[in-house]
Amino acid sequence: MTRxxxxxxxxxxxxxxxxxxxxxxxxxxxxxxRMNWHHPERVVDSMSIAPAVGxxxxxxxxxxxxxxxxxxxxxxxxxxxxxxxxxxxLADALLRQGRVTGDGHPAARAAEVLRIALEDNPGSYDALxxxxxxxxxxxxxxxxxxxxxxxxxxxxxxAWNYGVIGDALIELGEYDQAFDAIDTxxxxxxxxxxxxxxxxxxxxxxxxxxxxxAMQLAASATASRDPEAQAWYxxxxxxxxxxxxxxDDAEREYRRASFMFxxxxxxxxxxGKVMAAKGKQDEALAIYLQQLRRTPTVDLASRIGxxxxxxxxxxxxxxxxxxxxxxxxxxxxxxxATLVLFLAEHDRKLPDALTLGKxxxxxxxxxxxxxxxxxxxxxxxRLKEAFSASRRxxxxxxxxxxxxxxxxxxxxxxxxxx
Amino acid sequence: MKRTMxxxxxxxxxxxxxxxxxxxxxxxxPLISNDPQADNTDVYAFIxxxxxxxxTMIANYVPLExxxxxxxxxxxxxxxxxxxxxxxxxxxxxxxxxxxxxxTHIRNGNTFLYNTGPITSLTDPDWxxxxxxxxxxxxxxxxxxxxxxxxxxxPVNIGPRSTPNYExxxxxxxxxxxxGVKVFxxxxxxxxxxxxxxxxxxxxxxxxxxxxxxxxxxxxxxxxVAGFNTHTIAIQxxxxxxxxxxxxxxxxxxxxRPKVTIRGTPGSQNTGSENTEGPWVQxxxxxxxxxxxxxxxxAHKDRWNALDPExxxxxxxxxxxxxxxxxxxxxxxxxxxxxxxxxxxxxAVLLTGVPTLNFTGETTSDFIRLNTAIPPTGPVGTGxxxxxxxxxxxxxxxxxxxxxxxxDIELRAFACGYGPVVGPIVASFGFCAGNANRTxxxxxxxxxxxxxxxFLTTFxxxxxxxxxxxxxxxxx
Numbered sequence: 001m002t003r004x005x006x007x008x009x010x011x012x013x014x015x016x017x018x019x020x021x022x023x024x025x026x027x028x029x030x031x032x033x034r035m036n037w038h039h040p041e042r043v044v045d046s047m048s049i050a051p052a053v054g055x056x057x058x059x060x061x062x063x064x065x066x067x068x069x070x071x072x073x074x075x076x077x078x079x080x081x082x083x084x085x086x087x088x089x090l091a092d093a094l095l096r097q098g099r100v101t102g103d104g105h106p107a108a109r110a111a112e113v114l115r116i117a118l119e120d121n122p123g124s125y126d127a128l129x130x131x132x133x134x135x136x137x138x139x140x141x142x143x144x145x146x147x148x149x150x151x152x153x154x155x156x157x158x159a160w161n162y163g164v165i166g167d168a169l170i171e172l173g174e175y176d177q178a179f180d181a182i183d184t185x186x187x188x189x190x191x192x193x194x195x196x197x198x199x200x201x202x203x204x205x206x207x208x209x210x211x212x213x214a215m216q217l218a219a220s221a222t223a224s225r226d227p228e229a230q231a232w233y234x235x236x237x238x239x240x241x242x243x244x245x246x247x248d249d250a251e252r253e254y255r256r257a258s259f260m261f262x263x264x265x266x267x268x269x270x271x272g273k274v275m276a277a278k279g280k281q282d283e284a285l286a287i288y289l290q291q292l293r294r295t296p297t298v299d300l301a302s303r304i305g306x307x308x309x310x311x312x313x314x315x316x317x318x319x320x321x322x323x324x325x326x327x328x329x330x331x332x333x334x335x336x337a338t339l340v341l342f343l344a345e346h347d348r349k350l351p352d353a354l355t356l357g358k359x360x361x362x363x364x365x366x367x368x369x370x371x372x373x374x375x376x377x378x379x380x381x382r383l384k385e386a387f388s389a390s391r392r393x394x395x396x397x398x399x400x401x402x403x404x405x406x407x408x409x410x411x412x413x414x415x416x417x418x
Numbered sequence: 419m420k421r422t423m424x425x426x427x428x429x430x431x432x433x434x435x436x437x438x439x440x441x442x443x444x445x446x447x448p449l450i451s452n453d454p455q456a457d458n459t460d461v462y463a464f465i466x467x468x469x470x471x472x473x474t475m476i477a478n479y480v481p482l483e484x485x486x487x488x489x490x491x492x493x494x495x496x497x498x499x500x501x502x503x504x505x506x507x508x509x510x511x512x513x514x515x516x517x518x519x520x521x522t523h524i525r526n527g528n529t530f531l532y533n534t535g536p537i538t539s540l541t542d543p544d545w546x547x548x549x550x551x552x553x554x555x556x557x558x559x560x561x562x563x564x565x566x567x568x569x570x571x572x573p574v575n576i577g578p579r580s581t582p583n584y585e586x587x588x589x590x591x592x593x594x595x596x597x598g599v600k601v602f603x604x605x606x607x608x609x610x611x612x613x614x615x616x617x618x619x620x621x622x623x624x625x626x627x628x629x630x631x632x633x634x635x636x637x638x639x640x641x642x643v644a645g646f647n648t649h650t651i652a653i654q655x656x657x658x659x660x661x662x663x664x665x666x667x668x669x670x671x672x673x674x675r676p677k678v679t680i681r682g683t684p685g686s687q688n689t690g691s692e693n694t695e696g697p698w699v700q701x702x703x704x705x706x707x708x709x710x711x712x713x714x715x716x717a718h719k720d721r722w723n724a725l726d727p728e729x730x731x732x733x734x735x736x737x738x739x740x741x742x743x744x745x746x747x748x749x750x751x752x753x754x755x756x757x758x759x760x761x762x763x764x765x766a767v768l769l770t771g772v773p774t775l776n777f778t779g780e781t782t783s784d785f786i787r788l789n790t791a792i793p794p795t796g797p798v799g800t801g802x803x804x805x806x807x808x809x810x811x812x813x814x815x816x817x818x819x820x821x822x823x824x825x826d827i828e829l830r831a832f833a834c835g836y837g838p839v840v841g842p843i844v845a846s847f848g849f850c851a852g853n854a855n856r857t858x859x860x861x862x863x864x865x866x867x868x869x870x871x872x873f874l875t876t877f878x879x880x881x882x883x884x885x886x887x888x889x890x891x892x893x894x
Contacts, residue, residue, distance in 0.1 A: 055452050056482035057614075092450075099446070133449055157720055163449045179680045189720055190675045190699050196447035201680040214678055220497045221453055221675065224490045229448045236447075252527070259530040260490060 053093045054226040061096055061228035062261065069093040070106075077113065087117035088126045095133055096228050102265040102295040107137045125154055132164035136171075139335035141364065144168040159188040166197055171336075173365035175204065175396055192221040196233065203240065204367065206397040212240045231261035238270045242277065243401070250274050265295055272303070281307055298324045302342050321346055331356045336364075337372035344376040354380050367393045371403045378410050387414040454480045455495035456673035458704035459648055460610050461502075463669040463786045464817045466654055467794040468876055472598070473660055475502050475516075476652045476820075476880060477671035477704075478608065483647040486886040491532055491574045493549055494520040494603065494649055499674040499698050502653060505785060506662030508778030510728030514660055517554040517562075518603065518651055520571075522547060533573070533580050540570045540590050548573075551603055553595060553653070565595040571604040575647075577887025588882060598656045602878035606650040607871045609880050610707075612825045613864040614642025621749050623829075625865040629752040639865020645884055652878035657790045666776045668785025669817075670705035670727055674698035700724050705784045706768050706815070707824040712742045713768075727783035730769065734782050737764045742832045746862075754856035756834035763849035767815050767831055773847075775806070776816050788817035799873040807831075809839040820873045820880065826863035835859025 051058040059065035073090035076083055091110035098106040111134045117127040129151045135144035148164035155161070162185035169178030179201050186194040195218035203211035219233035234257035241250035251274045257267035272287035285307045292300045305320035328339040331352070337360050343353035357373040374389035390410045393403050462476040477500065483492045494500070500518040505511060525546045526534070535544030552567040572591040575584050592602045616622040616639070620632065627634040651671075660667050677699045702723050704710065713736050714722045722733060739759045747755045766772050769782040776787040792811045795801050803823035805813025807830065814822035830836060834850035841855025850856070871881035 052450065052452075054450070056454060133446070136446055155717065157717060159720070160449050163447070167446065183679050186678050187699075189701060189724075190677060191453055191701075193447050193449050195678060198678045198680050200447070205681070217497055217676060217678065218447070220495060221455070223452045223454050224487060224492045225454070225484070226448075226452060227490060229450075230490060232448060256530055 050089060052089060053096065054223060054229070056225070060225045063100070066093055066097050066100070066228070070097065081116070082120045084117040084121050084124050084127060087113040088124075088130055091117075091127075091130050091134060095130075095137060098137060099232060100228060100261065100264060102297065104138070107134055110134045111138065125151065128154075129158070129160055129164075132161065132168075136164060136167050139171075141168045141171045145172070157188065159185045159191065159194060162188070163193055163197060166201075170201070170204070171364060171366055173367065173369065175201075190217075190221075192218040192229065192233065195221060196236065199236070199240075203243075204396045204398055206399040208240065208244050208399060212237070212244070215240060227260045228264075231257040231264040231267060234260060235264065235266035235270055238267070238274075242270070242273060243399075247274055247277055263294075265291065269300065276303070276307070281310060296323075296327050298328045298338050298342060301327055302346075305346075321348065331359070334360060336360065337369045340376055341368075341372040344372065344379045347379065350376065350380050361389075365392065367396055367398055367400075367403065371400075371406055374410060375406045378406070378413065383410070383414045383417055386410045453675075453701065454483075454492070455649075456498045456675055456701050457481055458671050458673060458702045459608070460707060461669065461671045461704050461786055462609075462818045462820055463667075463788045464798075464819045465657070465788075465790060465792070465794045465812065466877065467797050469654065470793060471658070472600075472654045472656050473667070473788065473790060474652065474654045474877065474879065475504075475669055475671075476650060476878070477502055478606075478610075478648040478650050478880075479673060480647075480649040482643070483605070483608070483649070484886075485575065485645070485647055485884040485889040487574065488532065488576065488886065489530070491547075491576075492605070492647075492649060493522065493547075493574075494518075494551070494571070495673075495675075496520055496522050496549075497676060500651055501672050501674070502651070503670050503672065504660050505668040505727075505778070505783070506660060506664075506666075508664075508666075508668070508781055510668075510730070510781045510783035510785075511558075511726065512556070513558045513662060515556045516565075516653055516655075517556060518551050519554075520549050520551045520603075522549050532576070536579060537573050537581050537587065538583070540572065540587065545573055553599075553601055565597070565599060566593065566601070569593045569601065569603070574605045575883040575885045577885055579887075581885075584885070585882060592877060597659065599659075600654040600877055602650070602652045604650065605647050605883040606878070607869070607881040607883055608643050608646045608648040609820045609869050609873065610643050611641045611823070611866045611869045612643060613639040613866045615640055617825075617864060618642075621745055623862065623864050625863065626750065629750055631749050631751060637865075639863075639867075641866045641870055644870035645889065647883040650878060650880050652880065654877050661790055664778075665791035666771060666778050666787055666789045668705075668727070668771075668778060668783070668787050670703055670785050672700050672703040674700050700726070703727075705786045707818070708828055709768065709784055712828075713737060713740060715741070727785055728781070730783045731781075734765065734769065737761065737768060740764060740832055743834075746829070746833050746859075753833055753859050753862075754853075756832070756856060756859065757851050761849070762847070763834075763836075763844045763854065764831065766847075766849075772806075772815065775811060786818050787815070792816060797875045798879045799875070803867055804837070807837045807840055821868065823863070823867055825866070829862040829864070830860055833859035833862055835862055 053059055053065060053069045054061040059069050070093045073086045076086040091114050094106035094110035114127050114131045114134060117124055128147060132144050132147040132151060135147055144164055145168035148161050148168060152161035162181045166178045166181035182197045182201055186198055195214045199211040199214035199218060202214060215236050219237060222229045222233055234253045238250045238253035241253060254267045254270040257264050268287060268291050272284045275284035288300050288304045301320045301324035305317045309317035324342055334356060337357060340353050340357040343349050353376045357376045361369050361373045370389050370393035374386045374393055377386035377389055387410055390407045394407055457479060459478045459481045464474055466472045466474045480492050501515050503512045503515040506513045529546060532547045533545050537545040549571045550568045553565045554562050555565050556562045570591050572588045573581055575581055591604055594600055613624060616624050622630060624637040624639050627636045677697055714733060738761050740761060743756050744758045746753060765782060769784060771777040771787040776789040778787055794812050795810055799821050801813050801819050801821050802808035802810045803821055805822045805827060806815055807827055813819055814824055814827055834854050834856050836844050836854045837860045838855055844850055844854035845852050873879050873881055
């Protein structure tokens with residue numbers, strides 16, 4: 001075969017195209033000094049399309065940037081439904097969008113396009129890797145763990161997968177393994193994502209100053225072109241300050257998050273929490289109600305009910321408590337102990353709460369599930385079980401005020417009776 | 419069967435309610451790791467034409483920085499250790515290095531704005547978010563010496579209201595340090611030039627479009643870096659303070675972030691941060707252009723970035739059997755196929771230095787090697803873009819000047835198209851199968867031959883940054 005025949009024959013041309021694409025995909029690019037070639041996790045097999053949102057040369061992760069990227073990639077998929085690169089870029093942007101509003105729809109759409117991409121090309125590493133993150137956001141922790149491990153086996157040097165594995169294991173309560181994965185992630189490459197996971201792990205272990213320091217490293221290691229991530233890290237700093245009782249610092253970080261990304265859900269709710277902690281109940285209520293209209297969650301409805309209860313408005317309190325229950329959905333829909341804890345805290349449907357708590361604890365044994373179970377046992381008068389679940393909730397050394405408060409009450413009652 | 423149905427039902431229920439409720443209640447930190455502040459883009463080292471007894475070294479960070487970058491403008495990282503390293507005895511490890519640490523100062527904690535009025539001086543009270551830095555010199559056997567602290571950086575170039583008279587602000591940030599050292603750190607025009615859009619598209623070179631296996635009409639190159647800014651660290655040092663017994667030095671730049679682990683040292687509990695912040699981890703390094711991008715395969719990049727050049731022996735196979743050459747041969751059938759194995763010429767150009775020009779010994783390590791005994795040809799920006807290939811011994815790969823067209827030089831070198839001056843010399847060493855001036859390999863190029871902004875003739879030489887106000891970029 002002569003070279004000229006390659007050029008003149010479409011069949012051969014496509015063969016060369018595939019060959020060339022394969023070589024490129026194997027890691028070779030021509031002179032590409034600064035697109036996303038420095039690190040494997042930055043390269044998507046959509047490389048012929050564009051870098052991921054927030055990356056150099058791509059739209060930023062501002063509200064407009066996310067909207068633009070989602071629209072562009074949805075259009076592209078309408079034209080070419082099997083464009084795996086567009087699917088990965090779309091799913092990545094949708095994942096960000098979901099975090100902005102707390103709405104689950106974008107993640108569901110992301111899961112759908114990734115499923116198609118993986119059916120078309122089961123070997124797509126980028127689609128697989130991203131699927132782990134989507135599974136996490138949909139609380140499919142076992143699936144995420146499985147996907148994360150498969151992706152890790154394909155590319156052991158990619159720090160991303162250790163993040164997925166670590167996140168899933170933390171949610172499942174398998175802390176030793178989770179911490180090993182996160183330390184591996186940070187050792188491979190200290191990035192904002194690794195620092196943030198170290199921060200959360202330290203917080204779980206009761207090391208709030210250490211958590212704060214690691215989260216500050218995360219915030220400062222975030223690109224200025226990534227306001228969504230900037231807002232996320234600032235919100236997390238706000239949470240940590242809130243836990244440490246440093247309300248002014250918390251308020252500043254939540255405001256910073258809102259400055260980076262207007263109306264960022266975590267930041268808005270956080271500002272409400274600061275107001276509530278400062279005794280400014282009316283301001284807190286206004287913020288919560290506004291956010292509830294935007295993103296109805298159990299947490300918000302419950303907080304609003306509590307504020308009304310504090311005012312002595314039992315009718316309104318009951319209205320929002322009932323809303324919280326409705327929003328949580330049926331028992332079968334529960335992936336964590338949020339509803340259990342809500343019911344136990346508010347002395348509602350305690351037998352149901354206990355049944356549900358036990359079934360969730362059979363799926364995952366993280367300290368928050370154990371705490372909810374302990375508190376439900378306590379409320380139903382089963383002190384011995386409450387005490388042992390409470391011990392399990394304390395096993396990481398957490399300084400979480402709610403867990404500590406429950407544990408103290410349970411221990412007191414347990415020793416008083418035994 | 420019934421059980422399967424129940425499971426399916428359960429799954430669909432869960433899915434539905436997850437949509438309704440907050441699907442992100444657990445802590446999902448972002449996974450993506452875009453870290454432009456700690457990302458080396460280019461390194462330059464040359465004899466300063468206007469102060470020929472000094473070497474100027476320039477390290478750029480923050481890729482493809484949009485000039486209109488508000489409200490959260492690009493900056494150096496406070497938690498990043500930036501360094502320029504010099505090896506002067508060819509052993510691959512540092513003999514002299516300069517470390518830079520930045521510190522952000524917020525003047526008014528009540529606002530998150532960068533400035534609250536025009537910035538007319540480096541001490542203007544309306545400038546709310548400022549950065550200063552320190553420079554520390556570390557020599558192999560000496561103690562680290564702090565050469566300067568609280569050195570100002572200029573603001574970013576925002577627009578005629580916020581940063582009128584930008585040149586004066588930038589000039590005020592050029593700082594003289596002890597021992598004849600001069601420094602500048604701040605936003606600049608990105609001096610690199612390359613047709614990113616085309617090379618990203620299956621290694622396309624627009625002038626050679628008809629000759630690609632997927633042909634397109636020929637077209638002039640488009641500078642994909644035009645209009646973008648970067649963050650520059652530039653330092654000018656008397657040559658005598660850098661060289662060892664010979665005149666040639668090796669230069670590379672790096673960025674480091676603090677190492678962290680969840681738990682402290684074994685046996686300790688809840689140690690707080692102080693015991694768990696270990697030493698620095700190198701997250702990026704750069705010397706010769708495009709090595710990280712085209713020579714080191716994807717799966718090895720993170721490890722390559724974390725290692726020092728003295729460990730580069732293990733990567734030598736990627737230079738002797740370069741994938742780039744294989745791709746050039748494949749995608750451009752018109753080329754006279756260059757050997758894809760045994761490429762000792764590339765080892766010389768990129769890992770040991772070129773014999774009689776800037777050879778530093780048998781140790782293979784990625785440095786920009788500069789023979790400081792070779793005088794500059796003229797003011798910055800006036801050199802021949804093809805450097806050594808055009809017979810200019812003061813140009814790349816002897817050091818790297820701002821005007822050196824490293825993309826074209828490397829494309830030709832990888833294709834054994836060194837040209838009539840260097841080709842015969844390379845061939846005389848037995849490389850490139852006896853022909854290192856292949857045609858048309860010696861004409862390869864991306865069609866982008868110079869930077870979009872003229873360079874300055876005085877330190878820091880890199881052009882002023884594009885202004886955010888009058889700048890529209892790439893449809894973004």
